[in-house]
Structures are given as C-alpha cells and as structure tokens.
Amino acid sequence: MNDLLITLLLILVKLGLIFGVVLGMAAYLVLAERKILGRMQLRYGPNRVGPGGMIQPMCDVIKLITKEDFIPDRADKWVFLFAPGLTALTALLSFAVVPFAPPLHLFGREIPMVVCDLNVGVLYIFGLSSLAVYGVVLGGWASNSKYSLIGAVRSMAQLISYELALGLALVPVIMTAKSFSLTEIVMSQADWPNLLRHPLAFIIFMIAVAAESKRTPFDMPEAENEIVGGFHTEYSGMRFGLFFVGEYISLIVIGAMTTVFFLGGWHGPFLPPVVWFVMKVLFVAFLFIWARGSMPRPRYDQLMHFGWKVLLPLGLVNVVITGAVLVALNG
Amino acid sequence: MANNYETMTINMGPQHPSTHGVLQLVLELDGEIVRKATPHIGFLHRGVEKLAEHRTYHQVLPLTDRLDYLAPMHNNLGYVLAVEKLLGLSDEIPERAQVVRVMLAELTRLKSHLVWLACHALDIGAMTVFIYAFREREHIMNIYEKVSGARMTSNYFRVGGLSADLPAGLEQEIRTFVNDMPKHIATYEGLLTGNKIWQKRIQGVGVISGEDAIDLGVTGPSLRGSGVDWDLRRDQPYSGYENYDFEVVVEQGCDTWARYVARLKEMHESCKIIHQALDKLKPGPVLADAPKVVLPPKQDVVNSIEGLIHQFKIITEGFKPEVGEVYVGVENPKGEVGFYLVSDGSARPYRMKIRPASFINLQALPKMCEGSMIADVVAVIGTLDIVLGEIDR
Numbered sequence: 001m002n003d004l005l006i007t008l009l010l011i012l013v014k015l016g017l018i019f020g021v022v023l024g025m026a027a028y029l030v031l032a033e034r035k036i037l038g039r040m041q042l043r044y045g046p047n048r049v050g051p052g053g054m055i056q057p058m059c060d061v062i063k064l065i066t067k068e069d070f071i072p073d074r075a076d077k078w079v080f081l082f083a084p085g086l087t088a089l090t091a092l093l094s095f096a097v098v099p100f101a102p103p104l105h106l107f108g109r110e111i112p113m114v115v116c117d118l119n120v121g122v123l124y125i126f127g128l129s130s131l132a133v134y135g136v137v138l139g140g141w142a143s144n145s146k147y148s149l150i151g152a153v154r155s156m157a158q159l160i161s162y163e164l165a166l167g168l169a170l171v172p173v174i175m176t177a178k179s180f181s182l183t184e185i186v187m188s189q190a191d192w193p194n195l196l197r198h199p200l201a202f203i204i205f206m207i208a209v210a211a212e213s214k215r216t217p218f219d220m221p222e223a224e225n226e227i228v229g230g231f232h233t234e235y236s237g238m239r240f241g242l243f244f245v246g247e248y249i250s251l252i253v254i255g256a257m258t259t260v261f262f263l264g265g266w267h268g269p270f271l272p273p274v275v276w277f278v279m280k281v282l283f284v285a286f287l288f289i290w291a292r293g294s295m296p297r298p299r300y301d302q303l304m305h306f307g308w309k310v311l312l313p314l315g316l317v318n319v320v321i322t323g324a325v326l327v328a329l330n331g
Numbered sequence: 332m333a334n335n336y337e338t339m340t341i342n343m344g345p346q347h348p349s350t351h352g353v354l355q356l357v358l359e360l361d362g363e364i365v366r367k368a369t370p371h372i373g374f375l376h377r378g379v380e381k382l383a384e385h386r387t388y389h390q391v392l393p394l395t396d397r398l399d400y401l402a403p404m405h406n407n408l409g410y411v412l413a414v415e416k417l418l419g420l421s422d423e424i425p426e427r428a429q430v431v432r433v434m435l436a437e438l439t440r441l442k443s444h445l446v447w448l449a450c451h452a453l454d455i456g457a458m459t460v461f462i463y464a465f466r467e468r469e470h471i472m473n474i475y476e477k478v479s480g481a482r483m484t485s486n487y488f489r490v491g492g493l494s495a496d497l498p499a500g501l502e503q504e505i506r507t508f509v510n511d512m513p514k515h516i517a518t519y520e521g522l523l524t525g526n527k528i529w530q531k532r533i534q535g536v537g538v539i540s541g542e543d544a545i546d547l548g549v550t551g552p553s554l555r556g557s558g559v560d561w562d563l564r565r566d567q568p569y570s571g572y573e574n575y576d577f578e579v580v581v582e583q584g585c586d587t588w589a590r591y592v593a594r595l596k597e598m599h600e601s602c603k604i605i606h607q608a609l610d611k612l613k614p615g616p617v618l619a620d621a622p623k624v625v626l627p628p629k630q631d632v633v634n635s636i637e638g639l640i641h642q643f644k645i646i647t648e649g650f651k652p653e654v655g656e657v658y659v660g661v662e663n664p665k666g667e668v669g670f671y672l673v674s675d676g677s678a679r680p681y682r683m684k685i686r687p688a689s690f691i692n693l694q695a696l697p698k699m700c701e702g703s704m705i706a707d708v709v710a711v712i713g714t715l716d717i718v719l720g721e722i723d724r
Contacts, residue, residue, distance in 0.1 A: 219456070297457075298528045
C-alpha cells in the first residue's frame, strides 16, 4: 500500500515537473526563436519587456488570454472550441514516454526518469502525432472559412505523405535496439549514437518530422503568404495561443524524439545526463529555427512528390540494407 | 453541370499578405488548382489624372511621386520630361542635371528592384532575404533624404532641371554604396539562387511567351524575361541615356526564374550606369536658363525686380505651354511609364493620361496563373512586381 502510494506520488511529481518544464520551455522557445531569427535578420527581436526581453512570454500569454475569443458565424461551435486543445494536448502527452535521464537509485528504489516506460513507446508517439493533425484538420474545417479549409486539407495531405517515411526511418533504429521502448533505444546507443549508425535514416527522419510538425520550410498548412494562416485564420485569443503553444511543444517533442532515436539520448561525457538531454533537444530546436530563417517554402504538390517518390523509396531501401547488414553481422 | 464537382471561389485580397497592397483576386479553385483568376482593382483610386487638371504644371509633380511609390524619382522624371517636351525645353537642360537625373533614376531602379526581391522572396517563404534587401534599400532612402529631404516622396526633379544641387559629399557616399552593392546582391543570391526549393518554386512558373507578352502590353523586366529585347533607355533614349554603356538584360526562359535572373542582372547594370554617371558628374548649373519656367534663385528674388516678378508669376499663375500634346515614356523599374499631356494653352494641363507599367503588366496575370496552384499565384504576383499606387492612380 505504502509502496503503491509512493509510486503514485513519484509519477505525479514527475508529471508536474515535465508539465512545468515543457510549458516553460515552449514559452521561452518562442522567445528564443524570435531572438535567433531577429539576429539572423539584422534585428534585435523582443528586448523591451524585462532584461533582454525575458518577460516577453508572460506578456504574450496575458495578451492572448485577455483578447476576445471570437467564434465565426456558422462555425461548428463545439468542434471549433475543442480543436486547439487537441493539438496542445497530443503534443504534451507525447512526453509521457520520453526518458530524459537514466534511472535514478534513491533510498534503495529504482526511479525511472520517465513518466511511463511503455514497451510500445514508439507506437504510442506515432499514434499521438497522427492524432495531433486532427486538431488542425477539425479546427480548419469547423472555422467555416475557405482559407482554413484549404489549410486543413493541406495538413492532412502532408501528414499522409510523411507519416510513412517517418515510420520507415525509425525501423532501422528499432531493429538495432530490438525494442519499441524508448528507454531501451537510448540504452542501445551507449557506444555510439544512431546518427552514425543510420545517417540516411536520420536525414529522412529529420525531413519527415519537420514536414509533420508543420514547421517552415514545410508550413504549407498555415502559409500566411498564400492562405493567410490557413487552419488558424479564424482563431483568436488563447485558442490561437493553444495552436501556437502546441506547435512549440511539438518542436520540443521533435527535439526529444530526435535525441532519443538518433543522438544517443542522455549519453554524453562529463556533464550530467539530464544536461546532455536538454542540450541536445535545444540543439535540434535550434536547427529547426535556423531552417526557418534560411529556407523558402516548397509548393504543396512538390512536397507530396518529394514525400512519396523520394523519401518513401529511400526509407524502404534503407530498411532492407539495415536488415541485410544486421543479419550479416549476427550470422 | 456536366461534371459532378464544383469549383470554390475565393477572394484573395484586398486584405491579404501577398497581394502587395489592395489588389483583389477572385480565384476559382478546383482543389488547389486555379481555374480562373480575375483581378479586381480600384481600392486605392485617388483620381490623380483628374487632380492634375486642376493644378499648375509645377504642382502636378508631387502627385507623380505617389504613383509608383517604390520608384518616385522615375515618375518625376517621366513627368518632367513630358512637360519639357511640351515647352520645347528638352535641349536646354544642363548637363549636370541630366547626369544627376540618370544617376538617381538608376538608384531608384535599385531601390525598386530591392523591394521586388524582398517581397518576392517573402511571398515564397524566404523571409530573411526580405530584411537583407531592406537594409540596402534603407541606404538608398538615406541618399534620397539627403538629396530631396524626403525618403519616399522625393519630388526632386523640376521642369528645367533639379530642385537643388546635390549636397556636398553625397557623390562619395553614392560611390561607396554602389561599390558595395554587387557584394550585397551576391548575398541575396547566396540565400536564394542555389536553393533547390527556390528553384523549384519559380522555374516553369508563370510562363508567358514573348508574343503573348507583347500582345498584352507587358513591358520592363517582365517583357525582357520573355526574350523580347526592348528597353526604352536604349531604344528611345532620354536624359542622355545614349551616352552610357550598359547592357539590356534579356532572358529567354519566359518563366519566373528568367525574370528573377533578369532583374538581378539589371541591378548590376544599374550599378554600372551609376558609376559612369558619377564619372561624368561635373560642377555646373542644375537648372535651365528659362526664367519663365524655372523658379529663380532666392537671392535674385530678393535682389532684383525681374527675379521677384518671375517668382510671383510662376507661383501664382504658373507657366503656359503652347497648345499641343506630347507623350513621353520612360523605362521605369517595372516597365514603361508614360505621360501623355494635352495643353490648351493655359497654365494647367487640359488632360494628363498616365500609362502605368503595373496596370498593364497586371493584365498578364490571369494568363500566367490559370491552371497553376495557389502558391504559384503568389509567385506570379511577386514576379510581375506590381504597385497598387500605380495601378489605381
């Protein structure tokens, strides 16, 4: 009884910690993105509120909350209200299976540094990332706006085109780790990270994951220059904020996934594991911000073309080669 | 209906991030494919042509700044040349004024092309280029400010010459800027030209053949991108353009890529012309010796009775060209901008008709984007380099 209570308590503490850290990181990632992009573009970025603009995220949140929560005429009200939450929620839930440090030994107990070490963690993350697009599609569809509808259709097409490539990129990783559990995958990279073992898979993974997250250069579903913001055209106030935060949380999720699958998770010399983990996540996030600052946006049909005709065959070939090599090595 | 699907009609603009102002495009969409694009204009109509009929010739000049507000000096030039032709004053413009006009006109071309590049890249999603191009534009605006006191609405050229001589030290500043410019253009190219996504986005998009372009009246880099060798600076030289050594950039591709390359090369050519103009620049008067037309210098107004009378007459009454009509076209950064002036012998133009480059280039838009995707429409608007101030007048 006592043991169960402590376990429950520990899970709650970890949940709270992850919730707080991820939300805080998302908020400051927005700031970081604006600052880094500003620096890349000969601007300062936000620097008025607090020292160096450090309180800017709080101000943004206050602004978003106090804004009018506008529901367009003849919108599908309940779906419209529900959709942004779905996006943010699915992004947050993905974190449950991400291990951010090796298990801790405290008072004779082994405390895994992950909320829930599912033995099918990879599938769980896949499921959630597929669900995340529902927020976008439903939001766009329920807005009763043509631009939103186009955005929703685009995001659906994008998801279908890239989900497969994403899955295929991970197959070699799972093959070497011989497990679907994220903790096991990190453990399997103790010697060297998967980035060196499966460079091709890494490239496919990065492109596919960028396309799935709707980040520039793959931001066709919102493409403000074409369809004025796409699925979130009609959203205002905190509901828009939820989409926005969802995007940044998923950026952290991507960072965490890349770290876990390819960059060796918490492994690294000298520094404590958690520090390595966070540094790797932030580095991946920085790569995405960098891409946003330097890339134009491809056209939607070109993107699909690339997904189906380039990434998917490459992913398949990669799986076959990895399988062959593994069989050859293990006799 | 024969087919069992419907098209979706969508209003792109007048409030839209990439319609460059208040252009409205009514798109008929079949999925993402544009079946029909209809431009609607008129949201920025100010009646410039009508306003001109109630102003003296000198007073019309500030109106021309506001046509193509990205290239105000060029509009000034076109108007001023038309009035000078009407007055028969064309041969009396001092050498220095001519050279300064060409130099500033080419700086204006750089400025306008920089905005084109910035917006074109931004529309296609490359937002960093936008700020880089605007940095150089800012420099040109500073030069504008030193020359004319204003950053956008220069109102600097005058019938008969210039409103004032160049401020001291400006020539050196312009030379430094133009020396640096090729390096900056290389930076933009570094961000765009080699980028696969950028190439894919603009190659083969917005195709218009040379013949179609001529039929639709397209002018400027948009025409030269379709392989038609036509540039008023060389073919109907004005302001002494015949004395400069420059190349008319012609690209054969007919697509957005060809126009992109053509404009970038044109920027290099502009730098060349500015260098030559700076070499030609000799001290001298900047206003023609035509006391009935040109405002006298301030000390003459104060010290001599003739000066005072001329000043009074020109300000209160204006000058009266003889009855007649003229048309002068100049090679604006966006194409041919023409001023057609009819004089009935009074101090005000009887009629001023402007041939705007953007308005006529816009005619090509439906042809260029029908059958393509929404994203291409944005690229085509960018490549046509339209300015609504000029379209709506």
